[in-house]
Amino acid sequence: MPFTRHSGIPVNLGLRETINLAKNAVPATRRVNSKPLTGDITLSAADVNAFALGMTGGYILENDKSVGWNWNSGVYNVSTGGASKLILHFNMNIGSCPAVQFCVNYKNGGISYRSARDGFGFELDWTEFYTTTRKPSAGEVGALPVSGGVINGNLGIGTPNILGGSSIVLGDNDTGLKQNGDGLLDIYANGVQVFRFQNDTLESKKSINVTGRLTPTDYGNFDSRYVQDIRLGSLQYGQVWNGPGFSDTSGYVITGVINGNSDELIDGAHRRPIQKLIGNQWYNVVSI
Template sequence: MAKNDFKPFATGKGANVTSQPDWEALPALLSGFTAGKASSAQVNKALRQASFIAAALAQYTASKSGKDVLDDGDLSGFIAKMSAAFGKDFQTLDATLTALAGLATGADKLPYFTGNDTAGQTDLTSVGRDIIGKASIADILTYLGLGETINLAKNAVPATRRVNSKPLTGDITLWASDVGAISADAVGEITDNGTMASANAPGWWKVAVSNSDTVVDFPTYPGGSKLYSYGYLFVEKIGDVWFQHYYAHIGANAKRQDWGTVPNTSRPWVIDYNTANKPSASDVGALPITGGRLNGPLSIGTDNALGGNSIVLGDNDTGFKQNGDGILDTFANSQHTVRVAPGEMQVLGAIRAGDAKRMTMTSSNNSVLNAQFHLWGDGNRPTVIELDDDQGWHLYSQRNTDGSIQFVVNGQVIPDNYGNFDARYLTSGNVYTKGESDNRYVQNIQRGAPVWPGKVDEYGPAEAPAGCFLTQARHDPTTAYGVTFAYRPLQMWVGNGWRT
């Protein structure tokens, strides 16, 4: 049940309210209360009368509209609910009914409408009252004495009327042509040794030809065979245009159109395709679903820019092309990417697997165990190359984040050439320590400080000391002999220091 927040005030038995006679005699009933001039009973009386009506209206609205009436201050919402409630018991004012209600009533008066939502009255005579009281049209005609007249006038037309210039003064015979129609009966027949063009009158012609080869213009399939030679020929003529439609009894049909006074035997026929005469793929220039030959390039969703014996897919220069005996090429945006030839496949560019710089190649038919080759990487190992099979991994090589490379084999390494090893296997005591090894080879070479030797004679010093090499010889006119020399010692880093 819908809720009603508006309740009547002071309606209980023995409520503190002024009596009705005292209320009606109260001077303030017209002027209203002034300050300090009203008793609580008088105020309660005023509140009860106002709240009683409000509560009654609110309860009616809630009950009839089925919606809650709440003390929420929503005036427009309450008006909408109140209107819905009134609509349950009261009819909306109607202009048509208002027009009828505005007529003055009187004896033997019949109201009628004079226009939209306007009405008038006319006198209702005894004859009119009798006609209104009849139960059927037949009773009205009998009352008016028109029964016999109606029977005589049935199916009658005025004698002044004519049909194709034939007066209707009596019974007449009409043909289909008299009313511009075509007869439903056959107007002629075509048999052996006749022609289809001989059907030169509009209408249906019967075709009964036992040997269609004797009819020179009989409808013929594109392959040369004749249509079934029993059926009907429908002939139309509009002005000087002739239309012939042949319908064979087994469902095939043909049509042709000609111009002139009569149809012409030389005019070819158009054979209709239908469920009785389904076209073959070759008839409509198509490939059968069982397969066939396509003479030219194939384009799917676009034009073909590859040409030759090719198929393009969506993009006019992306697809497959046969480029010689046993050679199938793949193109992407006109770029040659893959070639498949007898016994081989060429990839003309990089091979990439996936979109995460990863690649896996698997062999499952050329070895006893299934093997995989992996190329991948992550933040800790930028590039990793791995080889494994069903029993585990064989080897891997990885580049570390510092740029170094690590190569790991899960097993024994047996090189074919041991030239880079001192011995195949070295035991303790038969190997150099790192310090010993460092002291056995030169790690770096440099020149020492220059030395300027004195002059022995006009020819200079005999030679540079051992381990030194000449670095300078120059003419010096200030010296006694005019020539100076310089040499430097050769220094080598061995172990942990330079040696001269």
């Protein structure tokens, strides 16, 4: 019997529901991100180029270097002994820097990063960020600690240093202090040495102008060069009347003339040497 569009055979055979289901069905050859549609499928963030809301991978890795540079972007959990760290991984798999990772510790305990190069991956270890709660030490940033340290080379304060060697210049590139040998500290002004400190002496290379007074505690060097005092020495008497009197003697002066009987003749004379004190010794002066 011929079929017409008004035939009731499909209805009589119970095929109406099957026909309706087949009309809306998807062929088994269709796939979603390479997954066949033969049943229910589960898509991950990587399947649709998305960033996972939760932990990526669903497991804990053994250390902070476990996440490869070419792994799927996401958030990974890595073990660090009695605790764990969070690895935030971004991978675009292209360019000179195809991937970057951030490693974060709990309770603001530090954050580090590392980046990949081309297809070589992570060539360097983690680099830590310095923060207000994790400040670097002086040594980590090439500075001197407050407690002191060693500067290798010269130092310029407010200007480059051209004195060279172990020197410090202040404001002027050739004015300052310089160590020129064991126990030798020199002062320079405009590149010219003007003063030297040594362990046993101070040496000025230029004139010294003093507006106050110099008060030494040891006068030994002054005493050996300068006259400290002047005096008249021991008294000597010479008979003039019927006597030799005194001849002209260097360094002596007549201090008295005597006329004992009040006549017209001098009886005698007194003289003393003029003496000067240098160091601890008295010396008679000399005449020209």
